[in-house]
Amino acid sequence: MTDQGSPKKQVNSFDVARLAGVSRSAVSRTFTDGASVSDETRKKVIKAAGELGYRVNVLARSLHKQKSDLVGVVAADLDNPFRAEQIDLLSQGLLERGFRPILLRGDPSADVADLIGSLLQYSVAGVIVTSDTPPEEICRECLENGVPLVVVNKRDPGAPVDRVVTDFEAGGRLAFEHLVASGCRKLAVVTPERSSFSINGRALAFERIANDAGIPVIPIAWGTQTYEGGLEASAHVNRVRSEVDGLFCTADYLALGVLDGLRHDYGINIPEDIQLVAYDDIVQASWKSYDMTTIVQSRRELCEITLNLLMRRLENPDLPQQVEICGVSLFQRATTLAP
Template sequence: MTPPLGKAATSYDVAILAGVSRSAVSRAFTDGASISTETRKRVMAAAKELGYHVNFLARSLQSRRSSLVGVVASAAESPFRAKQIKITAAELVRRGYCPILLSAETPDDIDNLTSSLFSYNVAGMIITSGTPPESIIAECNRLSIPVVLVNREANVTGADQVSMDINQGGQLAFDLLKSAGVQKFCAISPRIPTYSVNGRIDAYVSRCQKENVPLQMVEIDGQSYASGLHAADQIAAHLDKIDGVFCGTDLIGLGVMDGLRYRHGLRIPEDIQILGFDDIDQTGWLSYNLSTIRQNAGKLVKAAVDAMQQRLEAPASAYQQHIIAVEPVLRATTRK
């Protein structure tokens, strides 16, 4: 027995072939449901023969319970963001959820995409890019849909938040360069601010000012490798004022390294020291071996999914902000 060509098998088809009721088919595909081992085997054999797959979206709409989780992200081409997305999807699947990934590149995208998730009856939302407007967060609260913001602005109500320790990151960057012998400091900062990157740069700058050390600021258009190459040209023009550079991201740092080495013939760390941030995989490549500060994507993701599940279990509990410490990773671009 096979369904007509071009027509997907239904639970009714499975029930007929297996000689069971449709409710038995539903129980067979529901974790923890009461069903005998023999009946489950018959259902699964029939489903395999027919090529039947459960329509989880339809099931969630009927039951008002969902395993779908919206994940809103941007800049998926960034190595750290790509790693974060990959770990988030894997962690959600491991816990029995089905992630829906939406890419948001502008503030309007954030509004539209988070609104669209209401149509999928999602169990929760994990947002790593931008911050949805208060009206959408309020609607999530009304519908008991948990919202977890990752590395986003701290002054948001109605959502749980998970963030790496931005202040610690900037302070640690200063301490690492200072202990490596840097006397003339530099910070590379994107012109278009983002909460986490510019937040750690601001903490670094504040510490430099507090310690009353020389500081040069280099502004760039983005957070890309190409932006780092451009920053290298600006740094090379002011070498008498700079002997240590804190890059807002590792990707910027890799561009800075290549620009200084191959365009300007500088030795790292002999002539100038470079420190990145994120600890993307490429920083450990032998061609870079970049000293950096690790924000642990795995810990961020685990805390975010934990927060979502806790909110599902206790929707009326106080909203929490979870801060994840960062860690130094010293390699060959600083003098330790």
């Protein structure tokens, strides 16, 4: 009598070979891309594998080949709609290119170097980092191990890794020029208290361009880059409301909270009292409740550039360091007045 609670025996290539009446090497060749095997043998092996529920041990094969089809993706802030869509598009793109994504969360408490180090243990084909900038040492370890590393919207880590960066300068200029063209002369910029490389780049560009034009900017750094952080920041905007007629929020997710706080907690009319430009163009920015004017940072284009950098590096490991800029545009909605 079979014990219903006992674990099912793991099917291996020997079992498939026995049932198909072929050698074990024939089974291996059947599941190896480009390997030579007759159609008759392939059909026998596929049929036997299906009957037995056999699956190729990809990790074991990667150890044998010293390289797998796995690509590590290190990401943080997965509650952010921008990040969630970015990771979804990266995963889809990797699958379409024949790779398998492994997602590791690079939250503030996590050490990015440790996360990348753990990926190297799986003989990954490459690593994409969208969380904190990895330290130079782990970048060089990736290079020494022949593992391409692409960092997205991060500062230069000091090692010659490939990078894709959004055009912060253009984004800051577009936000400033649109607010001024819409009649604003008293500006403020809202950032999280702990700014990332990309958030800081947007804010600095906006402030620098405004200062060059002789228009001062009130900096408001408060909370986190979240809806809740935006609600908290709205209280600080309200304190200087008489000094502000134009607001640049450096991320849509943050701006959603700022908008709700200003409107519902402090009775400020947008755009009649204060005009607002945000940044990212997440899906929620187009919702009728918000209808935000925003700087468009295309997730699809950003991901395509990232994946192309990785593919080029895999095809030609000796390429010089690649740094590509992803362009931005402005989409006007109801939080600003028509110029």
